[in-house]
Structure formats: structure tokens, C-alpha cells
Amino acid sequence: MKLRLVGGLILVFATGNLGFAVARRLRERVALLIRLQGLLQFLITEIDFAVTLFPEALIKVGESLGSDVNMFCNQVVKSLDLGLPLSAAWEHGLTSLVNDSPLQPGDIRPLLTLAPIIGLTDSKDQLRHLKLAQEHLRQRQLEAEQEADKNQKLWCYLGVLSGLVTVLILI
Amino acid sequence: MSHRSQAQILEEEIIPYLTHSVQEPLRCLPLDLKDRLLEIRLRVGRPVMLVHNDGDMVLSEGNTLSKSEMEQTVQFVTRSSIYACEEELRQGFITLPGGHRVGIVGKAVLDEGRIRTIKHISGLNIRLARQVVGAANPVLPYLVESNSFVSTLIVSPPGCGKTTLLRDLIRQLSTGIPRLKLRGYKIGVVDERSEIAACFRGIQQNDVGPRTDVLDGARKAEGIMLLLRSMSPEIIATDEVGSPADILALEEALVSGVRLIATAHGDGIDDLKQRPVLRELVERGLFSRIVILGMSQGAGTIEAIYNGQELKSVFVRTPIIRGEDDETKTCRRPNTGLRYG
CATH class of the missing domain: 3.40.50.300 (P-loop containing nucleotide triphosphate hydrolases)
Known part of the structure; x- marks a missing residue:
């Protein structure tokens, strides 16, 4: 009996954890979308006020944001150092970012549209495009928030309850 | 100040800013030609020209510079930060580390009759800087x-x-x-x-x-x-x-x-x-x-x-x-x- 109880608890714990993990990814997606907007805001400041060169701006910005954004920035700078054009380096960095993150492919579309432009036009044009991309990211963030609100609890309950149901069936 | 040969300067301070199609033939130039090099002229759709003490020459016969290669070179020269070079573009040149100057031509964008920037860049002239220590001695x-x-x-x-x-x-x-x-x-x-x-x-x-x-x-x-x-x-x-x-x-x-x-x-x-x-x-x-x-x-x-x-x-x-x-x-x-x- 004791063994069954322990087994049941492990099962509920495992499925519950799975549900919580899915719910956490929903929250992380929102947080990352906010950090990416922060990245663009920092870039706007560096381009508009400090007139920092783009690779240096990326390094500075990466250091002040989360590790995932920092990794993205470092990846772009590394590709530039290898002699890649900025558009290719930017796209390459975004692909790596999506692969290891809770982001959905559509989330980085606003950033991908920046690839052929970023760093390569005058400051007025840069600001216009960066602000537009920021706005698109904000829209994605609102959608992600709605999805998280709707599904976060659902996944948590689903995890725990599916464990309990399985235990009951097995008993 | 350390004094390096012109070939070294070319390798360290100029070649990294060029695309692969220009880098390789430049590296293969004879040493004496590298030492006499004054300018590297890049034009879209034309072969890359070298200007040296005794005249000029085509870098690589039959090879012309494409528009995308020119765009890449501009990216390298501006360190992917054209917005940070607006004043230089207005003046028509960018200075590289080492004092080398890159002259720029293309479509001038005017603002109240004055050049605001240059877009559709079609030509670059990389002038190699060489300080002649002692040049003023005779005067x-x-x-x-x-x-x-x-x-x-x-x-x-x-x-x-x-x-x-x-x-x-x-x-x-x-x-x-x-x-x-x-x-x-x-x-x-x-x-x-x-x-x-x-x-x-x-x-x-x-x-x-x-x-x-x-x-x-x-x-x-x-x-x-x-x-x-x-x-x-x-x-x-x-x-x-x-x-x-x-x-x-x-x-x-x-x-x-x-x-x-x-x-x-x-x-x-x-x-x-x-x-x-x-x-x-x-x-x-x-x-x-x-x-x-x-x-x-x-x-x-x-x-x-x-x-x-x-x-x-x-x-x-x-x-x-x-x-x-x-x-x-x-x-x-x-x-x-x-x-x-």
C-alpha cells in the first residue's frame, strides 16, 4: 500500500511539474518579449543620443539586459567580427535566440524585418524602424499575456489533475 | 610611433574592410607594389583599380565589383553604423583607424541646397595614409x-x-x-x-x-x-x-x-x-x-x-x-x- 502511495505521489508530482513547466514558459515568453522591447529602447538611446557604433551599442545593451538577450547580442557581434554583414549576423542571432527560448516563430518577425535596415541608414530612419518594431513587439506581448492569463492556470491544473486521474485509474 | 611596412599596414588596416573578392587579389600583390600603393578605387560594375606612384592598374582582370559587394564594403567601413557617420558622409569621406581616408560618391541627398547625406553609394576611394617624417626639413x-x-x-x-x-x-x-x-x-x-x-x-x-x-x-x-x-x-x-x-x-x-x-x-x-x-x-x-x-x-x-x-x-x-x-x-x-x- 505504501509503495502504491509513493508511486502515486511521484506520478502526480511529475505530471504537475510538467503542467507548471508549460505555464512557466508562457510567462517567460511574455518576459522575454518585454526584454526584447527593452533591447530596442536601449538601441534607440544609443543611436539617437550617444551615437554609439552598432557593435559597441549591442555589447553595452546586452550587458544591461537578461542573459538570453545578452547571448543574442554577443552572437551578433561575434558574427560581425567573423566578417558577416550585419543583416546576416542579425538573422543568425535571432535564429539562435528562438531555438533556445519560449518564443514562437512569429514573435521575432518584427526583429527579422529590421535585418536589412538596422545600422545601415541615417539615424532618423533607424529610429522610425526601431520604434515600429518595438510597437509590433508590444502587440505580440499583449497577445502572449492574454494567452498566458488564459492558459497558465489551465496547464497547472491539467498537470496535477491528469496525475491524480492516472493514479485513480491505476488504483 | 612604431613603423611598419606599407604591406603590413595594408594587411592590418585596409584589407579587413574589404570583401573577400578584393581581399585575396590584394594579398597576392607583389611586395614592391604594395609599398608603392597610394589608393584603392572601388566602383560598382567596374574592376577595382589601384593607384600607385607610377600610375594605376586593374587589380583583377575581368572581375567587376557588384552592388552587394559595395554595400558590404560600406558596412565594414562604417562598422555597420551609417547613422554614426552622417557628418562624415555629408563631407564625403570617412576616416579609418590609421588615418586612411575613404572618399565616397553616390546619390547626394540635399537638404535646403546642402548635402545631407549620400545614398546609393557607387564609388569608394581608399587613400592610404603615410606620414613622411622629416618632410619639412628642407624648408x-x-x-x-x-x-x-x-x-x-x-x-x-x-x-x-x-x-x-x-x-x-x-x-x-x-x-x-x-x-x-x-x-x-x-x-x-x-x-x-x-x-x-x-x-x-x-x-x-x-x-x-x-x-x-x-x-x-x-x-x-x-x-x-x-x-x-x-x-x-x-x-x-x-x-x-x-x-x-x-x-x-x-x-x-x-x-x-x-x-x-x-x-x-x-x-x-x-x-x-x-x-x-x-x-x-x-x-x-x-x-x-x-x-x-x-x-x-x-x-x-x-x-x-x-x-x-x-x-x-x-x-x-x-x-x-x-x-x-x-x-x-x-x-x-x-x-x-x-x-x-
């Missing part, structure tokens, strides 16, 4: 009166070495010249086109001496007044004067007791006298010496030196070969001693 003795340097105007057509001579004059006067009993002067340089000190993001790439303050990128007239107010220079140096505002500022500096070194485009003293603005400089004797450079015996030939007040020649013509002191041994162009100004 210096003529520019000293009573153990003191006198105001000097250097005149020549483009490409005869005005700026090179000016740069070395600044360096030597700033350091001090014991053989002429000249102490080191405090010099203020208005480097409107970043050609004299070749500043890259505020750091001088050329040696202009220990007592030299460089105001980089400022308009000459404004810059001279700023230096007068703020840096108490004993000598003010600037390149290519020519506008009425420049002349007014130069006069203001002279009245303040500051000596001047300036350059101007011209083809001799008679040519100067026919130019409305420069004529005033000559007729009013603002400069004590006028040095005329030419090409009669190679780039950098001193054609004449005049006493600025009486317009009498004080010099017998000779080509500038090399400096006489030990430093001159580091010159990278032993043939003429001077490169384009």
Missing part, C-alpha cells in the same frame, strides 16, 4: 627669423604634398628643433577634414607633436576663434584656407599675436594674386613666408619660398628628398619623400 631654415618661427602659407595644386609638409611642420615645431634653436611651440590645429592629425573617434592617428591640440572636424573660421579663446596657442595651423570667413579669422589670430601655418590651393604666386580672396592674403602680407610646392621635379618639389611682405624669393629650387635627421630613415617613400597632401 624649415627659411621659416625662421631671429630664432623664432614666422607665419607661413603653403601653396600648391592638389596632390603636391601641402598637407604632408604642413603635418611635419606641426610635428617638428611642436616637438622643438634644437638645430634651429627653436623651442617646442603650443600649436592649435583646426583639422576640418581630419587630414592633418587623421583623428579616428577623437584619437590622433598621425604624430603631430607633444604640444599640439587638435580641433577635429570644425569649420576653419569657427575653429580658429575657438582655439584662440580656449587653448592659448602660440601657432595655429589649418589646411586649405580660401573663404572670406577664413581670412577674417586668420587676421583675428594674427592680431592676437598668434603665428599661423596654413595651406591654400594655387599654382604659384601669380595665381594667388588673381584669386579674389587669396589675393588679399598676399597683398596685405599676412604671412611672412609663402612656400610654393609643385611637381616639376616630382611630388613635393619646393618651387619657391617668398618673403611674404616684399614677395621676394628667398629660396633656390630643389626637390624635397628625405629629411636629414635620423627620424627620416623611417620614411616609407624614399623616392620622393612626399605623398599626396
Whole structure:
């Protein structure tokens, strides 16, 4: 009996954890979308006020944001150092970012549209495009928030309850 | 300053900014050609041209530069930050680390009649910077009166070495010249086109001496007044004067007791006298010496030196070969001693 109880608890714990993990990814997606907007805001400041060169701006910005954004920035700078054009380096960095993150492919579309432009036009044009991309990211963030609100609890309950149901069936 | 061969400079300071299709043929050039290289000219849809001491040549027969290669080169040259080079684009050139200048042409975008920026860049001219240490040695003795340097105007057509001579004059006067009993002067340089000190993001790439303050990128007239107010220079140096505002500022500096070194485009003293603005400089004797450079015996030939007040020649013509002191041994162009100004 004791063994069954322990087994049941492990099962509920495992499925519950799975549900919580899915719910956490929903929250992380929102947080990352906010950090990416922060990245663009920092870039706007560096381009508009400090007139920092783009690779240096990326390094500075990466250091002040989360590790995932920092990794993205470092990846772009590394590709530039290898002699890649900025558009290719930017796209390459975004692909790596999506692969290891809770982001959905559509989330980085606003950033991908920046690839052929970023760093390569005058400051007025840069600001216009960066602000537009920021706005698109904000829209994605609102959608992600709605999805998280709707599904976060659902996944948590689903995890725990599916464990309990399985235990009951097995008993 | 460390002295490297022209080939090393090319490899370290120029080649990284070019696309692979240009890098490889450049690396394969013979060493003596690399040493004589003056300019690399890139044009969309045309072959890459090299300009050297004896003329020009195509880098790689049959290979033309594509639009995307040009765009990539512009990205490399601007470090993917065109927005940070707007002022340079307005002026038509970008300075690279090492003082090399990249001239830019394309479609000019105008704003109230003035160039705001250049887009659709179609041509780049990479001019390799070479400082000729000792280039001023032959003229210096003529520019000293009573153990003191006198105001000097250097005149020549483009490409005869005005700026090179000016740069070395600044360096030597700033350091001090014991053989002429000249102490080191405090010099203020208005480097409107970043050609004299070749500043890259505020750091001088050329040696202009220990007592030299460089105001980089400022308009000459404004810059001279700023230096007068703020840096108490004993000598003010600037390149290519020519506008009425420049002349007014130069006069203001002279009245303040500051000596001047300036350059101007011209083809001799008679040519100067026919130019409305420069004529005033000559007729009013603002400069004590006028040095005329030419090409009669190679780039950098001193054609004449005049006493600025009486317009009498004080010099017998000779080509500038090399400096006489030990430093001159580091010159990278032993043939003429001077490169384009």
C-alpha cells in the first residue's frame, strides 16, 4: 500500500511539474518579449543620443539586459567580427535566440524585418524602424499575456489533475 | 610611433574592410607594389583599380565589383553604423583607424541646397595614409627669423604634398628643433577634414607633436576663434584656407599675436594674386613666408619660398628628398619623400 502511495505521489508530482513547466514558459515568453522591447529602447538611446557604433551599442545593451538577450547580442557581434554583414549576423542571432527560448516563430518577425535596415541608414530612419518594431513587439506581448492569463492556470491544473486521474485509474 | 611596412599596414588596416573578392587579389600583390600603393578605387560594375606612384592598374582582370559587394564594403567601413557617420558622409569621406581616408560618391541627398547625406553609394576611394617624417626639413631654415618661427602659407595644386609638409611642420615645431634653436611651440590645429592629425573617434592617428591640440572636424573660421579663446596657442595651423570667413579669422589670430601655418590651393604666386580672396592674403602680407610646392621635379618639389611682405624669393629650387635627421630613415617613400597632401 505504501509503495502504491509513493508511486502515486511521484506520478502526480511529475505530471504537475510538467503542467507548471508549460505555464512557466508562457510567462517567460511574455518576459522575454518585454526584454526584447527593452533591447530596442536601449538601441534607440544609443543611436539617437550617444551615437554609439552598432557593435559597441549591442555589447553595452546586452550587458544591461537578461542573459538570453545578452547571448543574442554577443552572437551578433561575434558574427560581425567573423566578417558577416550585419543583416546576416542579425538573422543568425535571432535564429539562435528562438531555438533556445519560449518564443514562437512569429514573435521575432518584427526583429527579422529590421535585418536589412538596422545600422545601415541615417539615424532618423533607424529610429522610425526601431520604434515600429518595438510597437509590433508590444502587440505580440499583449497577445502572449492574454494567452498566458488564459492558459497558465489551465496547464497547472491539467498537470496535477491528469496525475491524480492516472493514479485513480491505476488504483 | 612604431613603423611598419606599407604591406603590413595594408594587411592590418585596409584589407579587413574589404570583401573577400578584393581581399585575396590584394594579398597576392607583389611586395614592391604594395609599398608603392597610394589608393584603392572601388566602383560598382567596374574592376577595382589601384593607384600607385607610377600610375594605376586593374587589380583583377575581368572581375567587376557588384552592388552587394559595395554595400558590404560600406558596412565594414562604417562598422555597420551609417547613422554614426552622417557628418562624415555629408563631407564625403570617412576616416579609418590609421588615418586612411575613404572618399565616397553616390546619390547626394540635399537638404535646403546642402548635402545631407549620400545614398546609393557607387564609388569608394581608399587613400592610404603615410606620414613622411622629416618632410619639412628642407624648408624649415627659411621659416625662421631671429630664432623664432614666422607665419607661413603653403601653396600648391592638389596632390603636391601641402598637407604632408604642413603635418611635419606641426610635428617638428611642436616637438622643438634644437638645430634651429627653436623651442617646442603650443600649436592649435583646426583639422576640418581630419587630414592633418587623421583623428579616428577623437584619437590622433598621425604624430603631430607633444604640444599640439587638435580641433577635429570644425569649420576653419569657427575653429580658429575657438582655439584662440580656449587653448592659448602660440601657432595655429589649418589646411586649405580660401573663404572670406577664413581670412577674417586668420587676421583675428594674427592680431592676437598668434603665428599661423596654413595651406591654400594655387599654382604659384601669380595665381594667388588673381584669386579674389587669396589675393588679399598676399597683398596685405599676412604671412611672412609663402612656400610654393609643385611637381616639376616630382611630388613635393619646393618651387619657391617668398618673403611674404616684399614677395621676394628667398629660396633656390630643389626637390624635397628625405629629411636629414635620423627620424627620416623611417620614411616609407624614399623616392620622393612626399605623398599626396
